[in-house]
Amino acid sequence: MRYRFYFLALLLTACNNGQNKLSDRSSDSSAIREKYATSAVLDATTAISHMQVEKGLEVQLVAAEPLVTVPVAMTFDEKGRMWVVEMTGYMPDTAGTGEEIPNGKVVILEDTDHNGVADKRSVFMDSLVLPRAICLVGNGVLIAAPPRLWFVENDHDKPGKKTLVDDKYTEGGNVEHQPNGLLRAMDNWIYNAKSDKRYRKVGNKWLKEQTHFRGQWGISQDNFGRLFYNNNSENVLGDYFPAGLGAGNSQQKNVAGYDEKIVPDNKVYPVRATTGVNRGYMKGTLNDSLRLVNMTAACSPLVYRGKLLGKDYDNNIFVAEPSGNLIKRNLIRDSGYIIKGRQAYQHQEFLASTDERFRPVSLYDGPDGALYILDMYRGIIQHKTYLTPYLKNEIKSRNLTNPLNCGRIYRVVPAGQHPAATIIENDPEHLLSLLGNANGWLRDKAQQLIVDHHYTTLVPALRSRLQQPLYAQVHALWTLEGLGALQLADVQVLLHQANPYVQAEALAALPAVMTPANGKAVLNELKMIEQNVFLAPYVALLLPSLPASLHAETDSLRGRLVDRYANDRYVADALISGMAGKEIALQQLLKAIHPDTTLVLAKRLKTVLKDIENHKKASMDESLGKTYPRGAILFKTVCQTCHGADGDGIQSLAPPLNQSEIVTGDKHKLAAIVLFGLTGPVTVAGKQYKTPEISGDMPGIGSNDEFSDKDIAEVLSYIRGAWSNHAARVTEKDIQEVRKHYKGRQKSFTMAELK
Template sequence: MNRKKWVIGIVCLSVTVYTCKVSQNTLKRDADGKIVVNPNPSRKVLSPEESLKTIHLPKGYHLELVASEPMVSEPVAIAWDGNGRMYVAELNTYMQDVDGTNENVPLCRIKRLEDTNGDGKMDKVTIYKDSLLLPRMILPLDNRILVNETYSNNIYSYEDTNGDGKADVKKLVYKNDTKDNRNLEHQKSGLIWNLDNRIYVTVDAVRYTFNGEKLVPDTLIESPGGQWGLGNDDYGRMYFSAAGGENPALGFQQNPYYGYFNSNDQFNEEFQAVWPIIATPDVQGGPERLRPDSTLNHFTACTGQSIARGDRLPADIKGDLFICEPVGRLIRRAKVQDNDGKVSLVNAYNKEEFIASTDMNFRPVNSVTGPDGTQYIVDMYHGIIQEGNWTQKGSYLRPQIVSKGLDKNIGCGRIYRLVYDGIKPSKVQPKMLDESSAKLVTYLSSPNGWWRDNAQKLLVLRKDKSVVPALEALVKTSTLPLTRIHALWTLNGLGALSKEVLFAAFNDADPKVRKTAVWASEDLMKANNDDILTHLDALKDDKDAQVRYQLGLSLRFNKSQKAQDIIDYLLKNGTKDNIFAQSQRRYINVKNEREESVRKAQAMIAEEGKLVTDGSVIFKQLCATCHGQDGKGIVAGGKGMPAPPLADNKDVNGNPERLIKILLHGLKGPVDGKTYPDVMPALGGNDDTYIASVLSYIRNNMGNKAKVVKPADVKKVREQTKGRDKNWTIPELDAK
């Protein structure tokens, strides 16, 4: 206990130290040292140079402009290929007016930017691919770039074969012609090649492996959650966020392959408070989301998160989590802490943010570590940052936007890099696409995570097994734990990880290497359980909680008695509330509820059963963001729920016509006397079967028991309410 208190004290001290580093000279402060907020910020479009002057950072840090309009316009995501060329996804049709007119016209682009003289600024641009529909995900492979467009599940690879910077070959690498009709804000994002050589996305219950020509899907047991943005750290831990649920960070306790799980105390209510330096009236939800000084009081548009993984910033920032908040015009820097296996987040500053701007058009939407060892920030620089469903006539947000003229501020965009005084960004131009596999192996020892990731990815894509001896030697002899970790996963990706090397890694002196070895053992166990399980059994008493946690997770789906015995041992010999025990309890509950749902569906006639089954998928991908995976609402960090719970709900079990109206046209205002921070968006753009399915699911699960809703029921209500263009309120529904 004394040791725990000592550790907590050190953590608190470290946060205080970080707080002291905030610049006291760049912002006006009152007598108590509190920042004086600008109550009437200008909505005027500023030049990049002018806007930079409005962006405030701690002493020693500053931003450098990398690219701006007209070179880029409405940028939302960036990525580099192995030769250091930057690809930029642009949403050129996003909210060009307050109604989102022509938003879904395929006029968007992916551009390729290059820095030809090494000064850190992009000076060459080509339109790599145009005529796209809101491209939101890009993943460079080798000479190919994977791209996914909004409303589509299909993923294509593009390639420039003649060196002119423009894609001239297009191939379908993942085919799923089912159209995704969810609102733009509820679509998946990511397409991140993670440490384990799997490619991850948000929202959808799927991850992929690339076999050289095609993406091979691997269905997850449930949605990983999240919305816009997906980050990962040096050790393959993934970070999601959900603007709809106003949840700045989730999914980081365990890989989504093992199921959706978050600890209620992984951050507190204080962490969810944000600290803009200007009034932020253009926030969906209105005054209750604002402080008396008109600043945003908590995360709402949390997005574009990343972990600082470069080597050209101060050492104390490495491993920190960045969370973009474009409504607040700020970026949070969070310290990531491990407490006996459970990861938690703490703001690095006391009631202040790492980056904040007084420019109303500053809209940071993404961040990522670059090949030069710095951190890059994507600023969409856009007047409106809310999808059209929430800017309709009668909404709180619409007059705020129009009165300030924010709907006129379009066609811009900036990309910055974060630098620190006295530390110069690297000028080494990557040439990985042209280098030998043996040379790529050396980059696994780079201090910059970007170089390690891309070297591993290219080695796995090449399938060149001539480097296997060199990789095995790294696992056994490298003095750098991260090098040993990447070598293990590269061997795994090449299908060349031997048991002898794996077992050696089980005994590595570094716990993160041991944890990695346990994780990597899953693929080998698919072919042969016995001797691997024998070696894993020796790790059930590992002194490191993260190793034991991973051991339990890696055996979760293993049906052998030996694996279950190890899990039982971990549960019996751990504390009741340790992180694995919490995760396992939730998994068992979900498993039991799913089996019960299947039994109910099988007991129904085929048509009704299909409605319930299809509705389950829709709910987990969309509705769970705000209502919770189990329908019991979302509680994180001690704050109130973003939407009403649906479990054991009298309205859910009541007249289905009321529910149909809500799903078709949305709902705003208090529910059962309680005001929630967001409106229920209209889902009427989906067909009758879609609406009927999700309602049938929630009316037959989560403790609810009512009749299914048929497509014909939805059609009838749709016709009755045809022409309605605003959300319902509870008094209106009660009066019907």
């Protein structure tokens, strides 16, 4: 009996302790919420005092309202002026009322008294609806004004002749999921995030080509022209290999070495409570201090190449996280052609603010070597499409809707320094000298200006620079390519050097010089390096560029690569990328050399062939769009941007809808997912998808007043009948029943719950 009382006492003590801990946590949480119950609007100078930046550095104000409002994208010209895109119409309230009003602008900001602070504003172009990207090219400006991409000639800082470059640049998708970036890369092509297209101006013509699908918001390059990007829940993604290779097979979902996870650690360390995030109510989103645990709005990765901050920062990749009011720093290293990275710190950030309205959305290298930050400075950062009732309440409780007329541009510099604006003299010899400058922005700009002004008188000097130190020779190579003056002999200069990174640049440039006349010489060069493990993937990626007249010799080289590298995923995928429409022939070649079906090349070929067969069976019935017109529109604007136009999913974003038992199964479960969202691992067609392969969360749209129950029923009916799916339609009544059944629910489902 005594032991029973003793056990009961222990049990009561444990229960009381548990209740006390819960009570303590609840009390702590309430105290934290009370501390951050209001969100003051701070002037720019005061806002800087709320920032914590790494020791030895400081944040300086470059521009603030009324000189600039709601900045989302920027580029510098050779005069050191900032061309800024203002997305003035973004989310005026939680319903997005008035987003279609043409109040967006492209403005030019200038520092006329050279004190480091902009003091002059000129409107280059106005009356735009949610403009999102900009790039200076030749005598004009590329401007992304959804859904179109325009080239606008610059007539003394006023818009001149307009040329439509792409009438479907941002077709489909909402504001958070539309192409952007317009990065003018080292290879003279313009690349984008949230896109599989690249662009280039040649003479008076604009070229558009298919490339790898990359990222979500923002895109950057390193000193070798390799591209880096991310999505809202992943720190850094990127390419191991040259941007322009390996995208030739549309049936191949992904190619090893592209869209790789460079920094897999997505933890964040805000310096204030961040309850105003879209899923703050979900367990694990916030910690006990009510601070964001993992990235939820990661954007605009920047490879810092400015030199001003010091050697330790060279080639670091900075990432903005506006929901966490912070900027992250990542350290990157190469191991062969593989690039890996890690966060620079544990439990702290490069820059973080206690000001909830600090919303860094875009990062840039500057002509002066500083790191530039575009701050939308506003309360609402989440777009209406996925805005949860929880976040709507957060916005209302702290009056985060207003004001809407703020915006700041900052720069990070060594403490006490005030670098002067850098103006580039438009002189061929001066531009030539800048190709070897320590500041990567100046090297890039010098190359672009030489190409834009077609300074062919520099060709002999550029050829001589092919023998100079690393960055000067790489830029000389691509400047010659941009001028249309690159020759095979120029490429061979770099190809025969000992540095494998220089050799890789030469291989990337080979397609630009390859002709039927020199194809044999190129083939011989590739034969000489085919056994080099570091360069073998490049050789495989280049096979499609070889002249058709050399098909026998090319097939022989392909066979040797299959023989030697059948178990190398990078070479395997490179081989598949070059055999579009000939995958069965490649499979037969592999079987003749290596009958082992467990080899990497065999397994990856099997996957591609299966996808091809599925596509043949899957025909998008055009009548679906007529039967469910609103469903077709919603699919393009809400679903397609993550799940793909073919319904087969997009790497790093979302799993397939095509042949998904979730889509074609119980329509009430599907409706629950779309209304309330889905979190955690999900199995489709026998394969489990989970982070980091895809984003771990799919937001629900049930609380979005823009979509009626009939609309949601239509989009579900649409995807249940699309591609290879053949499932019964969903009715408006079905949606209403699911809403009624889960009335009051806010959090997303897991697959375990739905089962």
